[in-house]
Amino acid sequence: VFAYNTMIRGLSLAGLAYKSVLLFNSMLLTGLIPDNHTYTFVLKACSGLNALIEGKQVHCMIIKAGILPSTYVHSSLIHMYANSDGLDCARRVFDGFPEKNTLIKNAIITGYLQHGRVDEAREVFDGTIVKDDATWSAMVTGYSRNGMYMEALGVFREATVCGAELNESMIVSALSACAQSGALDQGKWIHLYACRRARAEMSAVLSTALVDMYAKCGSIESSYEVFCSMTRRDVVTWTAMISGFAMHGYAKKSFQLFDEMVAAGIRPNAAAFVAVLSACTHVGDIEMGRYYFNRMKIDFGLTPSIEHYGCMVDLLSRAGHLAEAEDLIASMPMEPN
RNA sequence: CCAUCAUAAUAUGAUACA
Secondary structure: OHHHHHHHHHHHHOOOHHHHHHHHHHHHHOOOOOOHHHHHHHHHHHHHHOOHHHHHHHHHHHHHOOOOOOHHHHHHHHHHHHHOOOHHHHHHHHHOOOOOOHHHHHHHHHHHHHOOOHHHHHHHHHOOOOOOHHHHHHHHHHHHHOOOHHHHHHHHHHHHHOOOOOOHHHHHHHHHHHHHHOOHHHHHHHHHHHHHHOOOOOOHHHHHHHHHHHHHOOOHHHHHHHHHHOOOOOHHHHHHHHHHHHHOOOHHHHHHHHHHHHHOOOOOOHHHHHHHHHHHHHHOOHHHHHHHHHHHHHOOOOOOOHHHHHHHHHHHHHOOOHHHHHHHHHHOOOOOO
16 A cells, blocks of 8 residues: 555656556555545545546545545545535535644635635634644735735734744745735835845745845846845746846846856746747847747747747737738637637 | 654745736
């Protein structure tokens, strides 16, 4: 059973959720009895596949096997239903769970937030007396993802007041809320807080959130300062900085950073190309636009997505090259949106 | 018999136009 569990989990972690479910199936055929671990892993694979029917089958097996209410198994069930568009079923699992603890509440709060049902999430959140860092973090992130930045920052402030430990996810989510709402002062405060709590260098994720926050709040200098202070940068960091300069109209700086990134051995992905193409659009540089659009295909073997075509159409149209823009739309392998 | 090792849930950054 242990070997199967490890493989079922491994396959779904490796993005092979389909094989993971198949392996679960062959495990059953051998006559082995799955344990609680097995159920959580295969449910996670079902979540990743949006496999509601298979998930329900597993749920039935859990019931028939007489599995007692278990935080892990039932959190996984809630997660699976929420992910597979079965929020009502998720609620029923939640309601049927006795002695609701923090973990099980976190699962249903997250489920509601994924579907934009913030009021219901808030209700459970308020009813959660013992909140752990995931509870706070889920609520901040959920509000932020649903465009309710003030509410997100409100919950963040509440967490600080309650003396809850602010973990990195929560700080990153709060910074994202500042970025999207232009709350520079609040962002600066969080920056100071993050500096104080950091024992070593901040993680790339946190620093990137700062780079993004300063850029979007109009403070490109501070953004670049944070960027320069970093010793490790991944493709997301570079992309945040490139789009920061693009938004402020410093296209040359964006191009320069793009080249530096490639020289540093970081492979640009689709998002990096959107960023550099948007730099072209903001200054109307058709030549550079064509250059990067071609490099993307030829040098990096990336297939342009609808966003890339969108950037090019935007760029060409603004410069009055309407016929070329129209031809490009006609040449797209996908339906224009 | 002892020692050692492996498997649990939820949250977290970038991307044009609008």
